[in-house]
Amino acid sequence: MNIAFVKSTPHISRASGVKQQALSWKHGLEEKGIHVTLINCWDDIDWNIFDIILFFEYGGYLRDFVELADKLKGKIALAPIIDADVSIPKFKIAAKYLGADKLRLHSKFHDLYLIRNKINMFYARSQYEKSFISKGLGVEESKITIVPLSYRIPxxxxxxxxxxxxxxxxxxxxxxxxxxxxxxxxxxxxxxxxxxxxxxxxxxxxxxxxxxxxxxxxxxxxxxxxxxxxxxxxxxxxxxxxxxxxxxxxxxxxxxxxxxxxxxxxxxxxxxxxxxxxxxxxxxxxxxxxxxxxxxxxxxxxxxxxxxxxxxxxxxxxxxxxxxxxxxxxxxxx
Missing domain, CATH: 3.40.50.2000 (Glycogen Phosphorylase B;)
Structure with missing residues (x-):
């Protein structure tokens, strides 16, 4: 199996938790014989070689990338990393209504809502995060898998x-x-x-x-x-x-x-x-x-x-x- 890892948002901290999660997943999957490519947008990439394109974090250029990836043969997965400081009802309202394409108004919440049906599998780190995906975005529970984070201690x-x-x-x-x-x-x-x-x-x-x-x-x-x-x-x-x-x-x-x-x-x-x-x-x-x-x-x-x-x-x-x-x-x- 050939998988692409794409980080949808920039980071400036060396201690980015999302980066650490992606690298930990890469290491673990490679030990099981899966080939993982970390996507660098300056490289020439043959996207059709990937069976799965796995995105990390919502926001940034996630919506644009998913809409492009939807035209490729590979499946699309997303670890949205929802570290919300709002309730699920407020998250749901923001996701459904905080944006209007005709007026060129966008938010990371609404962009996530618009692409939700293009995602073949969501990955949550806890039952709490899963609830934001299922109740906040309206995603079927069969399309959500809880994958806890692992510690890095040798x-x-x-x-x-x-x-x-x-x-x-x-x-x-x-x-x-x-x-x-x-x-x-x-x-x-x-x-x-x-x-x-x-x-x-x-x-x-x-x-x-x-x-x-x-x-x-x-x-x-x-x-x-x-x-x-x-x-x-x-x-x-x-x-x-x-x-x-x-x-x-x-x-x-x-x-x-x-x-x-x-x-x-x-x-x-x-x-x-x-x-x-x-x-x-x-x-x-x-x-x-x-x-x-x-x-x-x-x-x-x-x-x-x-x-x-x-x-x-x-x-x-x-x-x-x-x-x-x-x-x-x-x-x-x-």
Missing amino acids: VSKIGESFAKEPFCFHVSRPADKGKNVPRLIAAAKKYKFDLVIAGGVNDENQKKWLMDMIAGYPNIKYLGYVTDEVLYNYYRKAKVFALPSIYEGVGLAALEAAVLGCEIVITNVGGPKEYFNNMAELVNPYDIDSIGTAIIKLLSGNVVHQPSLATYISEKFSQEQCTLTLYNSLLNIT
Whole structure:
């Protein structure tokens, strides 16, 4: 089987979660003998060699590309990556009505709605995301497959014994409003726990914004962008990992932290909680006290989910298991 991977939107961050998802899927499928081509629009491409064209993310030039791909012989699949900060009813209204071709008015929601029937298979990362596709777009459930994201931690690093230290760790794009870093910092200030933040910013203005927030608080430390090896070391050391996002698709960093032994504080909004099997502390991301008390509870050891959580994540969300679900679905696209 020959598959094309197309990313429909641009990104400027090295830590693009969509890019990481696509590369993880590529690696897993190639181990099963499927040839995957990452499409670069500067290349000359023979589109008719592909059995399936798999698009990642909605928005950008997705609609134009799908309408062109619909004229080719290959099937069309889409992993829309719906990290919505709105309810399903509002998403449905935006999808159906927020656009008018005659007036040249477009939105990524309406474009997605217009091409929905040209997609042979949608891939969701959670039941929550699946609901946006089925209820928000009106797609038949038979055309939606849930493929959970897998953690990237090398197998050789899993199962080791780590000496945990009493601090909370967080990694993201800190200036992304969805990651809710200001409230996490406010919780660290109020509840006086040690907090270490990692992740790149786009420019000096974003860095100044972040450094100004933590100035004068020696219990809060910012590392900046870190390599995977440094990141894994912090996962090993941190007793708690917190991801109190306002909106989040999966929270891959929380999965990785969990498999390396961190206790997890995760947003109660959206799909991330589906991955933890009731072995994480769920918080209201808009409530600083909810965030702070959950972190203190886990740092104190009053609630312990490890090592059961690490075992569950390592078995349920390995690349092998998640790739198998994707592989079987791709073989049966009609």
